[in-house]
Amino acid sequence: METSSFDFGMIGLGVMGRNLLLNMADHGFSVIGFDKDLSKATSLESFASPGTTVKGVSTLSEMVKQLKRPRKIMMLVPAGPIVDYVINDLLPLVEENDIIIDGGNSHYTDTLNRIKFLEDKKIHFVGMGVSGGEHGARTGPSIMPGGDVEAWKELKQILEAISAKVNNEPCVAYMGKNAAGHYVKMVHNGIEYAIMQLISEVYDVLKRSMGLNNDELHEVFKKWNEGEMNSFLLEITSGIFLKKDDQSNKRLVDMILDKAGSKGTGKWTSQDAMNLPVPVPTIDMAVAMRDISVYKDERVNASTLYNPKIKPITKNKEKILQQLHDGLYAATILCYAQGLAMLHKASSELNMDISLKDVVRIWRGGCIIRSSLLEMFTTAFKKNSQLPNILLNKKVASLIKKKIPALRKIVSLSTASRIPAAGLASALSYFDAYCSENLPTNLIQAQRDYFGAHTYQRIDQEGNFHTEW
């Protein structure tokens, strides 16, 4: 290989970085990678498919000088200050019009700052969400780039080649201006948190209340995944129940401590939703329930103190199974509704011009929240790209109308059984509030005016009013 002959460079050869790079090579691009962990750089080539052009190097400058111009350099390093360190290391090596891509889960405000910082130096900075995990990175992820359009035009060919495909359409598109790429990925993860929470609550009912064993749980989720509710998360859930633990004679799922980790994207979604403000209660609840899970010792103490007895469900099991299916289906739609409504609002509030129809289109494949529902949402946004909430689409409405009674049933059933179902209940309350012509918020306004002279609006006249209560 001559100097300046590589199409793409990667900084950070952890599994994600390495697999994305190898995916590019599989599609005919010549790629070069650097990692400060020398062993990762030297082993890179051994993972490459035969006939592909892949090179690992031990210094950043070696990598940069072998890239074609404008240079396309992506980093997949932990979000936070490390991204800035890498940018600073790159600065003396790159030149005008080069493109630096951050493919990690960075906070969008950091991305905004970095865009500004590099804009002055005439270097394009692209905040890009990548979803699909390690396997997706190698075989076809969903890719969410944002930032300046010039950079997108340069990257389009490579990104389209490596992305997942649905009906031959690549699961990558320009998400919008500024930090739109990372913003969309953040909300993707918020929705991911919410759906995972819902599935875990249904699992709880099935296991602790209905007494299903792991094989039965596998069968239930497998069947559900084969039907209208088909999704990646249901697919992996059904598989999880079969996995044997190699250190005991139990299933692995039963050996895993019930404390959830998180890297922050779900919390960021909630925080930013509150700033906008847009209600995303099921995402909020998903974050809160992961948080409560961490207080294991306190939960153990409290369970001794209150001694909760799970009420078993013994009758009408088939009927309840169907209700759990339909209720989960409705609640899942309500998670997407919240996340997409947030993107709609953020698009204008934060000046990102996010195209919702492209967002749902590229989420149909490759990403963690891919599901058959995304096809319906794509049609909805094609019909009306400015739809503020997918619940206002007629087709979605007719589906929700059919499934909501089941959600109502399973929320009351789980409450009666003492199974915590905060995610399911929040989704239902979101729905009930969103389609209530009247809310009790008139009373809140009266209270605010009573104690704080905050004023209120009237239903029969324009203006702001205050009363001496």
Ligand code: 6PG
């Ligand atoms: C994806 C995932 C990915 C990652 C999450 C996990 O789309 O591929 O969302 O980005 O697995 O960040 O997040 P938590 O560790 O916060 O659950």
